[in-house]
Structure formats: C-alpha cells, structure tokens
Amino acid sequence: xxxxxxxxxxxxxxLRDRRLRESKQREHKQDYTGPVKQFVRKHAWVPAAQSRHxxxxxxxxxxxxxxxxCAEEAIDVRLFRKEKLVESDGRGYPDIVFCEHFPDQYAVIxxxxxxxxxxxxxxxxxxxxxxxxxSEDFYSELPFDVYNLxxxxxxxxxxxxxxxxTLDAIVSLVDELGKPRYQKGFDIFLTFRADRSNENEExxxxxxxxxxxxxxxxDWFRNAFVERYxxxxxxxxxxxxEFLLLTLPKLFGSFGMDAGFRVTCPxxxxxxxxxxxxxxxxxxxxxxxxxxxxxxxxxxxxxLCSRQEILLHAYTKLLQQLFKQDITNVNKVQFDYDLYEQExxxxxxxxxxxx
Numbered sequence: 001x002x003x004x005x006x007x008x009x010x011x012x013x014x015l016r017d018r019r020l021r022e023s024k025q026r027e028h029k030q031d032y033t034g035p036v037k038q039f040v041r042k043h044a045w046v047p048a049a050q051s052r053h054x055x056x057x058x059x060x061x062x063x064x065x066x067x068x069x070c071a072e073e074a075i076d077v078r079l080f081r082k083e084k085l086v087e088s089d090g091r092g093y094p095d096i097v098f099c100e101h102f103p104d105q106y107a108v109i110x111x112x113x114x115x116x117x118x119x120x121x122x123x124x125x126x127x128x129x130x131x132x133x134x135s136e137d138f139y140s141e142l143p144f145d146v147y148n149l150x151x152x153x154x155x156x157x158x159x160x161x162x163x164x165x166t167l168d169a170i171v172s173l174v175d176e177l178g179k180p181r182y183q184k185g186f187d188i189f190l191t192f193r194a195d196r197s198n199e200n201e202e203x204x205x206x207x208x209x210x211x212x213x214x215x216x217x218x219d220w221f222r223n224a225f226v227e228r229y230x231x232x233x234x235x236x237x238x239x240x241x242e243f244l245l246l247t248l249p250k251l252f253g254s255f256g257m258d259a260g261f262r263v264t265c266p267x268x269x270x271x272x273x274x275x276x277x278x279x280x281x282x283x284x285x286x287x288x289x290x291x292x293x294x295x296x297x298x299x300x301x302x303x304l305c306s307r308q309e310i311l312l313h314a315y316t317k318l319l320q321q322l323f324k325q326d327i328t329n330v331n332k333v334q335f336d337y338d339l340y341e342q343e344x345x346x347x348x349x350x351x352x353x354x355x
Contacts (some may be wrong), residue, residue: 002328031152032071033348035340036271039143039304040286041079042340043328044267045148045189048288049085052187063087065095067141068148069123072108074098076148078347086348092116097141099123115181117141123149127169131237143182147173148189155192155248156203159207164209171255174291185261185292190248194241194270207247208232214250214319241270241283245327252289253318260307261291262314265321271330 006046031037053064066084070076092115097118100106106120119126126138149170156164165244170188177186196204208346211232215222229235229242232346236243249265256263267288272281293312305313 032075032274033073034054035335035344037332038075038344039330039341040191040269040271041065041076041334044269044286044288045076046079046083047087047288048187048266049080049146049191050083052185052290053085056145056187062093064146065096065144066093066146066148069097069100069145069150070098070109070148071100071150072105072112073348074109074112075344075347076150077113077175077304080116080351082347082350087232090111097138097144099126103277122164123151124169127173128165139176141272143177143184143186145185146187146189148193150189151193152191152276153193154195154199155244156200158200160200162203162206164200170252172190174255174259174261176253177291178293181258183293184212185290187291188252188289190252190289192248193242193282194244194272194285195280196281204236206237207243207251218319221319224320228323241285242327245270245285245287246322248285249287249322250319251313256289256291257311257315260294260311262294262311263318264290264292265318265325267328268325269328269330307309 049064049066056064064080066077066080066086068074068076071286076087077093077098081088081093086093092113094116096113097117097119098109099121101120101122103120106118111119112114115242119138121134121138125132126135129135131138151166155166156162157166160166170190174188174277176182177184211225214227215232225232230248232243235246245268248270249263253265265287266287269287269301270283270285272283274281294307294314296307
C-alpha cells in the first residue's frame with residue numbers, strides 16, 4: 001500500500017523539470033529584466049567589478065575573467081561589456097564562462113553569447129562532482145576574477161542537509177582558490193531567495209547558534225548586535241532577510257579566512273518579491289564578497305604580525321563592517337524605474353558591434 005501511494009505521488013522527472021523551468025522563466029520575466037535588478041547590477045555589481053578590474057590592470061591584464069549564472073538575456077555580460085570590463089572578440093567572449101542547468105535556456109544563452117564557453121550543468125554538480133568530465137573541464141578554466149552566482153533559489157533548501165550542497169559548492173570553490181596554484185584575489189557576487197517557510201530549520205538553528213556563540217565570546221560583538229538588532233530571535237522572526245545578510249557574509253568570511261583570504265563585504269542589498277506584493281511574499285538578497293590573498297610575511301628585525309594574526313584581524317574587521325554598514329532596501333530607494341527599464345531594453349537591443 002505504501003509503495004502504491006509513493007508511486008501515485010511521485011512526480012515524473014520530466015514534468016518536474018518543466019515545472020521548475022516554467023517557474024524560473026516567470027521569475028526571470030519579473031526579476032532579471034526589471035528595474036530593481038538593474039539597480040543591483042549598476043550599484044553593486046558594476047562598482048565591485050570596476051574595483052577588481054583596477055587590480056587586474058595593475059597585474060598587466062586589460063579585462064576581467066568572468067564566470068556567471070547569467071540567465072537567458074545575459075544582461076550582466078552586456079552591461080560589463082558596455083563598461084569595458086570584459087572583452088568581446090567579435091565572435092564571443094574569450095574570458096567569460098557561463099553555466100545553465102536547463103537545456104532550452106542554455107541554448108538561448110549560447111546563441112546570444114556566440115563562441116563563449118558554457119556548461120550545461122547545475123553549478124553545484126559542476127563544483128562538487130570532481131570525477132565528472134564537465135567538472136574537470138570547469139576546474140581547468142580556473143581562476144576567474146569575478147564569480148557571479150546569481151541563484152534564484154535558497155541557500156538552505158528544506159530537502160538539503162543543513163550544510164547544503166549550495167553552501168558546500170561555494171566553500172569548496174573558495175578552498176580550491178586558496179591552493180598554491182592560484183592564491184590570487186577574486187570577488188563573488190551572491191544572490192539568494194530568503195524564504196524562511198521553505199528553508200532548512202536546522203541550518204537556521206545553527207546560524208542562530210553561531211551568532212549567540214559570537215556574542216558570548218566577543219563583548220564588542222554582543223554590544224554591537226544589541227545596539228543594532230536587540231535580540232537574535234527577534235531579528236530572525238521579523239527580518240529573516242537581514243538575518244541572512246548578517247550571518248552569510250560572516251560565515252563565508254570565516255571560510256575565506258581558513259583558506260587564507262582577507263574578506264570584505266562592500267555591498268548588501270535586498271528587495272521584495274513579488275512586486276507589486278501578493279502572497280506568498282519573500283525577499284531576494286544580494287551581496288558582494290571580495291577575497292584578497294594574504295601572503296606569508298618575511299621575518300625582519302622588527303616584529304611583524306603573523307599571517308594568522310593578519311587573517312584574524314581582517315575577519316574581525318569584516319564583522320565590525322557588517323554592523324556599521326547600511327543595508328540597501330532597493331524597494332525604498334528613490335530612482336527612475338522607467339529609465340532603468342529603458343537601459344535594460346537598450347542593452348538587449350544592442351548587437352556586439354554597437355558596444
């Protein structure tokens with residue numbers, strides 16, 4: 001009887017993929033081509049990429065190497081091309097690699113970007129399934145200067161373990177980039193859906209526990225937290241999106257420190273979806289993490305801080321930054337929605353020769 005019930009309720013994989021694809025396309029129409037998303041691109045992604053571009057140029061390269069989950073229209077690629085951050089050779093983008101899970105959307109992106117390297121794969125599998133040919137090819141493309149992980153889903157899906165495959169993939173990538181063959185700076189742009197009703201409660205409980213542990217171990221952390229948020233439980237219940245915008249950069253900063261990087265978080269933003277509001281409501285959160293390699297220090301007659309001391313100091317500065325920094329609620333920013341919509345339309349209408 002139980003087997004019979006399971007067979008009745010099991011979803012056909014093809015139907016599931018179609019449902020997920022159609023859901024993603026609906027979100028895409030509203031989010032990716034809308035003015036709010038364009039605000040995030042212009043006021044977080046572009047300035048962060050410009051800062052990394054300055055470092056790259058000091059190293060003798062003219063353009064960024066860029067990895068992206070760009071969606072069908074590849075608006076980020078077009079915008080970065082317009083800003084002269086990435087290069088087009090007239091046939092494609094030689095220093096850009098994209099990744100897309102759904103075959104029909106992959107085909108649209110591939111046609112739009114020409115001879116640009118792409119992976120028809122799930123990002124998590126691409127990073128974690130190291131014995132698969134596609135994963136081997138992905139690792140052969142490393143490193144990039146900017147990784148734009150513009151996820152449409154949650155960091156801690158209910159069906160995943162608390163240390164989700166998404167989190168595992170990001171941390172594994174950071175660990176890889178800390179190995180001797182790389183050890184250069186890079187940026188990660190991260191975008192997640194903040195929807196507590198569908199997220200793993202054990203993961204949330206662990207994040208909450210980490211905050212309480214920090215409050216016990218660091219007096220300044222406790223004082224700064226109470227001054228800004230009063231209570232972690234209240235923050236979690238009333239502003240789950242801000243809870244994630246505190247705890248996720250803190251978490252990735254810790255993993256970055258372990259891998260040998262100084263981590264900063266120059267931009268944090270959020271916006272409500274759907275817009276105009278209708279049930280169920282959720283938020284999209286977006287933040288930028290900059291990772292810069294901390295080199296070994298040579299001994300001299302004067303005492304220098306050890307590398308570990310430098311990393312710990314940098315992590316403390318990150319935590320302090322997260323309390324002092326304003327978080328941008330894009331829905332409340334006064335900007336010209338029509339103008340930003342028009343900018344997207346103009347980007348989509350441009351051919352490569354017109355950039």
